[in-house]
Amino acid sequence: MTAVAYDRAAPQPERDQFLRFVNTLTYDRGRPTEHLPDMPAVLSWLRRERLLSDRVASMERARLGHDPEESDRRIDRFRHLRDVIRAASEEQAATGSISLERVRDLNHILRHGLHYHQLEAGPDHARYGLAKVGDHLDQARATIAGTFAAFLAEDHPDRLRVCANSGCREIFIDRSPTGRRRWCNMRTCGNQAKVAAHRQRHRAPESEGLPAPAPAG
Numbered sequence: 001m002t003a004v005a006y007d008r009a010a011p012q013p014e015r016d017q018f019l020r021f022v023n024t025l026t027y028d029r030g031r032p033t034e035h036l037p038d039m040p041a042v043l044s045w046l047r048r049e050r051l052l053s054d055r056v057a058s059m060e061r062a063r064l065g066h067d068p069e070e071s072d073r074r075i076d077r078f079r080h081l082r083d084v085i086r087a088a089s090e091e092q093a094a095t096g097s098i099s100l101e102r103v104r105d106l107n108h109i110l111r112h113g114l115h116y117h118q119l120e121a122g123p124d125h126a127r128y129g130l131a132k133v134g135d136h137l138d139q140a141r142a143t144i145a146g147t148f149a150a151f152l153a154e155d156h157p158d159r160l161r162v163c164a165n166s167g168c169r170e171i172f173i174d175r176s177p178t179g180r181r182r183w184c185n186m187r188t189c190g191n192q193a194k195v196a197a198h199r200q201r202h203r204a205p206e207s208e209g210l211p212a213p214a215p216a217g
Contacts, residue, residue: 004035018148019050022085022171029167039064039071042078051140060137065088074137081109081141085148089171093162098152113142165189 024035024045036042039139043061047051052060064071088102122128151157151173163170163184170184183189 015147015151016173017144018085018151019171020049021045021144022082022089025082025086027168031167036075036078039075042075046137046140051143052136056136072139077137078141078158081145085145086171088148088152089160090162091159091182092152092160096158098119108150109145110142110149112138113140115147163189 026033026035036045040061043052043057047054047057064074083159084105086100088098088106091098091102113134115132116135117130120129120131151160159174161172161174161178161184163172164182165184168184168189170189172181172184174181
């Protein structure tokens with residue numbers, strides 16, 4: 001397999017799709033915000049990412065609107081994928097490798113996205129068409145998983161990071177020249193860390209100058 005040359009330029013919209021997906025669950029000072037609260041939100045996200053056409057998104061929205069149990073099952077599958085990507089990213093960032101369990105989870109999702117094309121004859125057999133056979137939502141889910149798998153296999157997984165801000169934990173790719181970036185955004189999380197470190201440095205001398213407490217009695 002030929003490795004893709006590392007690109008320090010701006011993120012690639014298609015190749016970084018797994019990042020946008022895993023970060024649909026965000027944290028602010030440790031409090032989670034769910035950006036995909038229900039299947040209509042998932043379908044809208046998939047449409048924006050061009051993983052579903054307008055027609056298919058509308059069709060799935062109508063179908064799942066009449067079947068709440070199936071809708072719940074579908075959103076659970078997408079959230080499971082998100083959990084797998086996050087867990088694998090955290091393992092990679094912490095240890096430099098991903099567990100076999102995560103690899104199996106990812107491959108299981110990829111297999112569910114298999115599809116094939118089928119030749120269909122028109123009513124008069126004068127025209128023919130190619131129809132894609134398979135589940136649209138499973139295909140979309142596998143495509144997202146595929147961008148993560150491609151990154152791990154062909155890019156630089158050692159550049160995968162988890163924001164060092166414990167209240168944020170956003171997943172990102174370190175595209176800095178040195179490869180030593182710790183925060184998802186220097187202007188937010190990075191700046192907060194610098195302010196906290198500055199305050200800590202100034203507290204220490206003050207506490208050292210305090211008189212020792214008088215002995216009891």
